[in-house]
Amino acid sequence: MTDTDRFHLEGKTVILTGSAGRLGSHFAETFASTNANLILVDTEEEKNTKLRKKLxxxxxxxxxxxxxxxxxxxxxxxxxxxxRQEFKTIDVLVNNAHYVPRGDPNIDAKFEKFPLSLWEKTIQSNLNNIFLCCREVGRTMIKQKFGSIINVSSIYGIVGPDQRIYGKSRLNSPSFYSATKGAVVNLTRHLASEWGKYNVRVNTLTLGGVYDKKLHGNSEFVKNYSKRTMLGRMANPNDYDGAILFLASDSSKYMTGSNLIIDGGWTAW
Ligand SMILES: NC(=O)c1ccc[n+]([C@@H]2O[C@H](COP(=O)([O-])OP(=O)(O)OC[C@H]3O[C@@H](n4cnc5c(N)ncnc54)[C@H](O)[C@@H]3O)[C@@H](O)[C@H]2O)c1
Incomplete structure (x- = not known):
């Protein structure tokens, strides 16, 4: 096997949560192109079914x-x-789902006015999903003595959001996002330390902001965000393809407990 062959996931089983979302649906295409068996997990059943048809x-x-x-x-x-019944083994788990109750009238409330009930709901959902998927899939991976878990985080899991870039866009990143994404980074290290002896690898993939025409258009926010990166732009979903395949496959077989940061240089200055 050459080093490049190690990117191959053909015949492996990959669970991808949040697969119907903006990035998740792109990651689904990326994994489908490797001929892996792919489990698309999302509460958005209609979008997910359409995605399956497409892929x-x-x-x-x-x-x-x-x-x-x-x-x-x-x-x-x-x-x-x-x-497990259908595929016998589980090679890869990508914890990509993230819950933001966009319709909630308090979603962009300032921290000093943020309701405890909304904090609890978002913290619980976003931490429980990682905890439960890692625990349940981890049990299988421990038994089979292999597996790669990728926990998706954000630059706001490692640095605070720069409040100066948002203006009146109302695109400010909420506090629970920083709290849960930061927790993901260190839970990853913890799990890696417990499961290394079973050859189960756990890594974080930390991403920078992805440009979305519908959401961002040509706004001041995009210009401000872009200026804050060293590469001068927001990400495209395919900027992360290489990283996710690297972490999922044997290419990263000596990597665990790490945080792979792909952010155009946002956190490097
Ligand atoms: N888009 C970005 O700019 C960006 C930047 C950095 C990090 N990220 C991270 O990348 C990941 C994907 O982001 P996105 O922009 O595609 O988000 P998104 O909101 O478009 O998609 C998230 C998906 O997760 C699903 N989901 C949420 N809670 C769920 C649950 N309990 N059970 C099942 N499904 C659930 C939603 O239905 C949705 O389809 C997230 O973890 C996010 O934090 C995104």
Whole structure:
């Protein structure tokens, strides 16, 4: 096997949470192109089913939809049991789902006015989903003595948001986002330390902001954000393809407990 062959995931089983979202649906395409068996997990059943239709003829792997709420214990247990029955082994788990209650009138409340109930709801959902998916899939990976878990975080999990870039855009990143994304980085290190002896690798993939035409248009925010990066632009979803395949595959077989930061240089100055 050459080093480049190690990027290959053909025949492996990959669970991708948050697969119907903006980045998740792109990651789904990336994994489908490797002919991996792919489990698309998202509560957005309609979007997820459409995505499967789009991808199924492009991949030699099996593509399956699960409408699991990954913050619910019983749902996650059932999902993992079904996946194990169908595929026997689980090679890769990508914890990419993230819950933001966009319709909530308090979502952009200042921290000093932020309701405890909304804090609890978002912290619980976003930490429970990582905890439960890692625990339930981790059990299988421990038994089989291999596996790669990728926890998706954000630059706001390692630095505070620069409040000067938002203006009146209302695109400010909420406090619970910083809290949960920061927790992901260190939970990853903790799990890596417990599961290294089972050859189960756990890494964080930390991402910078992705440009979304519908959401951002040609706004002042995009200009301000871009200026804060060394490369002078927001990310495109495909800027992360190499990194996610690297972490998922044997290319990163000596890497665990790490945080791979891909952010155009945002956090480097
Ligand atoms: N988009 C960015 O600019 C950006 C930047 C840095 C990091 N990230 C990270 O990348 C990941 C994907 O981001 P995105 O922009 O695609 O987000 P998104 O909001 O577009 O998608 C998130 C998806 O997760 C699903 N989800 C949420 N809670 C769930 C649950 N309990 N059970 C099942 N599904 C659930 C949602 O239905 C949604 O489809 C997130 O972890 C995010 O924090 C994104």
């Amino acid at each position: 199924k003829d492009k991949s030699k792997g099996k593509i399956v939809v699960k409408s699991t709420d990954v913050s619910d214990e019983q749902n996650v247990k059932n999902m993992v049991k079904e996946i």
